[in-house]
Amino acid sequence: MKRSSWREYEKEIAHDHYYYARSCIRQNFFPGSETTFLRIMRDVLGKDIYDDPRHTSCTGIGYHTDIVPLDTTMAVVARQFALMTEAGYENMAVSCITSFGLYTEILETWHEFPETEARARENLRQATGREFRIPKNIAHTSDLIFHNREEIERQAVRRLVDAATGEPLKVVEHIGCHYAKIFPKSGIGGSEFPYVLAGMVEQWGGTVVDYPERRHCCGFGFRNYLVQANRGFSIANSRKKLESMAPYKPDMMVANCPGCAMFLDKWQYALAEMENTTYGADGRGIPVLTYEEMAGLVLGYDPWEMGMQMHQVDVEPLLDKLGVKYDSAAKFLGRGGKYIGAPKPVAVNSFSGDRLYRIKQ
Amino acid sequence: MSAIEWGYGINAPRTMDLDRNDIGPAREILAEMPEWGACIACGGCTATCTAGNLTSFNFRRVHTLVKRGEYAGAWAEMNKCMLCGKCRLVCPRGINTRGVVRLIKRKLGDY
Amino acid sequence: MKKVAVIGGGPAGMQAALSLVQMGLAPVIVECSSALGGKLKDWHQLFPSMTPAHEVLDELTGQIADAGVEVMLHTEVEGVTGQGVTLAGGRKLEADAVVVASGFDIFDARLKEEYGYHIYDNVFTTVDVERMLNKGAVALHDGSAPRRIAFVHCVGSRDEKVNQKHCSKVCCITGVKQAMEMRTLFPEAEIFNFYMDIRMFGPGYEEMYQSAQQDYGINFIRGRVSEASPTIDGRLQIKAEDTLVGRPMKMTVDMLVLLVGMKAGGSNAKFSAALPGGGITLSSSGFVAPVDLFAGNVSSGLEGVFYAGTVSAPKTIGESIDEGAMAALRVAEYLKGRK
Structure with missing residues (x-):
């Protein structure tokens, strides 16, 4: 694709000294990704990043489902900023797209309506006695990996290519809606042709699949998932994307949003069980990676150390294609060799001729 | 198939997919009555429609759907028409709307 | 003097x-x-x-x-x-x-990023089409004839997203004209015009519009195209709502023509x-x-x-x-x- 326009949407990204704001749900579904991020930032890039156990959820999911009022959300976000200020940091590195969107939106709201900032400051003062400074720079953590993609390439042990043939891997990139759809200027490449993940994929040797439903939402949508009766709408969105990308036979998906990575991965299980349909070219599911996992594989990290055994769709076919050496027997061994339990075999991971994906024509 | 009780299904798409819709019957109607193509969807027909004011029948919407290849239910909808002919008097583009009703019924009887 | x-x-x-x-x-x-x-x-x-x-x-x-x-x-x-x-x-x-x-200046269609002008090969502007007509060489990028053509009205007009709130007035009739020219060149092609409102203000314009519908078989659909994306066979998928039936629609086209507006x-x-x-x-x-x-x-x-x-x-x-x-x-x- 002739993607030249992304350079018109480059934003300021701080070079060092970050306050790390974690995601709530990633630590359950992709539990090794944030650890991998810190490892890359510190060990590979030599950056100073502060991982603060005191910070809380940003309330984004509660806010977007109308459970948490805006004033409460602003006060919680103000507290995160206060913790950052107290720790002596000015740059926020945000792990979650929902949080990143929320922080960006709240800062914009405070800028446009200063009385809302005054109220948030007052609420925080009354509740906790804390004060805060507005962050100098807010970046999503995928921005930071993008920012350092060349240095990561220099230290890489492999590229995103088929180890046997040298062919570039075909990668579907999926950007969380709140990364740049709220404020296109806040995302690398804007909202129509975002480049934050595509830039990593291309830098590290893969090719990006531009398929018809590339811009479409994964369907997570907060209340649309949280209310069971609404999930038919949520899963239908993911199916729409999967049907649209399947003909390109992608080797993997990579996402920068906790919800998207989770749903694109786990809905493949549900679709296989409900409809007997899988979307990978080999009749199995399409592995879904976080960008930290993708960077970690390029840097030669052990997939099980990065928590990739927690994926719904098995990643082994991808690892084999990349030529990653891994210990199959160690997949479900946790810290200290303790067995963490293994899931039952399910349709999305099976491999038999009668399960070849079928796109409904 | 799994025996899992999901508590929800998968929503069917509402999108009209013009790559998959069979436009053939609509084209046949247009070939017989090219003036049907000149509809500007003003809704005059529906405003005056004897049936449409007392039932869910919306002539403008249903015949436009037929034009896009969306035939499901069109025949049954057209059966609500009383063939009174008022719509034809109203039409600013001079379309034989009564004829459109009869053509849709004839061509789409099987749908 | x-x-x-x-x-x-x-x-x-x-x-x-x-x-x-x-x-x-x-x-x-x-x-x-x-x-x-x-x-x-x-x-x-x-x-x-x-x-x-x-x-x-x-x-x-x-x-x-x-x-x-x-x-x-x-x-x-x-x-x-x-x-x-x-x-x-x-x-x-x-x-x-x-x-x-x-x-006036011609609106730079690249600013409507979602239509992919200068990104996808078969997205053109009305100005490109006039030039191709002048050369007698209206064709897709690979020289072949389009089977399905879509015109998008109001690209860079009536759109506050690109700071062009005014109506450029002449694009609607240009869209009708070029659709008719396409019909003459490609008798078998399907042709769609996606419009927000059709504004036929001049002498003979409304008659031309009616003739485009009735005699030239041009499909006019009231709805703004939201995006164009590539398909695996090198065509373009577009999405719009057919607002007159109240349902979203999508279709694949070979050629997308953007009716670019008049900018100050x-x-x-x-x-x-x-x-x-x-x-x-x-x-x-x-x-x-x-x-x-x-x-x-x-x-x-x-x-x-x-x-x-x-x-x-x-x-x-x-x-x-x-x-x-x-x-x-x-x-x-x-x-x-x-x-």
Whole structure:
């Protein structure tokens, strides 16, 4: 694709000294990704990043489902900023797209309506006695990996290519809606042709699949998932994307949003069980990676150390294609060799001729 | 198939997919009555429609759907028409709307 | 003989110059490009009569040559006053009055990123189509004939996302015209026009629209295309709502034509800024604002400065020519009795 326009949407990204704001749900579904991020930032890039156990959820999911009022959300976000200020940091590195969107939106709201900032400051003062400074720079953590993609390439042990043939891997990139759809200027490449993940994929040797439903939402949508009766709408969105990308036979998906990575991965299980349909070219599911996992594989990290055994769709076919050496027997061994339990075999991971994906024509 | 009780299904798409819709019957109607193509969807027909004011029948919407290849239910909808002919008097583009009703019924009887 | 500087050698400027000659005045056309004609040079046939554009162009340029009007080509204007114009490099061209006929700019379709102009090979603008028609080479990027063509109305018009809130007026009829030209070239193709409103304001336009629907089999769908994306076979998937049935729709097309709007001329802001005390004022859309839209529609409010054509709003070629004549009349009235 002739993607030249992304350079018109480059934003300021701080070079060092970050306050790390974690995601709530990633630590359950992709539990090794944030650890991998810190490892890359510190060990590979030599950056100073502060991982603060005191910070809380940003309330984004509660806010977007109308459970948490805006004033409460602003006060919680103000507290995160206060913790950052107290720790002596000015740059926020945000792990979650929902949080990143929320922080960006709240800062914009405070800028446009200063009385809302005054109220948030007052609420925080009354509740906790804390004060805060507005962050100098807010970046999503995928921005930071993008920012350092060349240095990561220099230290890489492999590229995103088929180890046997040298062919570039075909990668579907999926950007969380709140990364740049709220404020296109806040995302690398804007909202129509975002480049934050595509830039990593291309830098590290893969090719990006531009398929018809590339811009479409994964369907997570907060209340649309949280209310069971609404999930038919949520899963239908993911199916729409999967049907649209399947003909390109992608080797993997990579996402920068906790919800998207989770749903694109786990809905493949549900679709296989409900409809007997899988979307990978080999009749199995399409592995879904976080960008930290993708960077970690390029840097030669052990997939099980990065928590990739927690994926719904098995990643082994991808690892084999990349030529990653891994210990199959160690997949479900946790810290200290303790067995963490293994899931039952399910349709999305099976491999038999009668399960070849079928796109409904 | 799994025996899992999901508590929800998968929503069917509402999108009209013009790559998959069979436009053939609509084209046949247009070939017989090219003036049907000149509809500007003003809704005059529906405003005056004897049936449409007392039932869910919306002539403008249903015949436009037929034009896009969306035939499901069109025949049954057209059966609500009383063939009174008022719509034809109203039409600013001079379309034989009564004829459109009869053509849709004839061509789409099987749908 | 009194001298009048005419900025711009398009239809309005050329007609202004011709009418000024008729009134015994001495016009000088200052044109930034290498030839007279303005954007008319690129057009193929003109709606609604399908008159070849070169006939109108040749008529005007021929008369200019016959009348011996002085023409300065390759000359940029930096500033305007009632006493003349400042040219690039600071040189002054003194005049007794000035007609600003500097026209409009074509909206840059790349700004509507979601349509993928200059990203996907088979996305064109109406300007590209006119050029292809002129070359007699309307085809897809690979030289093949399109089987399905979609026109998108209001690209860079009526759209606050790209700061173009105004209606460009002539795109709807251009879309009808080009759809009919496509039908003639590709009798088997399916052709769709996606519009927000159809605005058929001129003589014969509505009749042309009806004929496009009825005789040419063009499908008009009321709904704005939200995005274009590539398909695996190198075509384009587009999405819209068919608002008249209230359902989203999608389809794959071979060729996407963007009806690009008329954007205020880039020099308008320059002319306005060069007179800090006011004089040349701009409307919110960036076009110059005449003193009123009735009897004063070619008057700037600044002594000795007059407007003609699309410098003040989107207009057809006929309307621009009319305004050229009108501006010349106002200049003559203004100069009458002055030393």
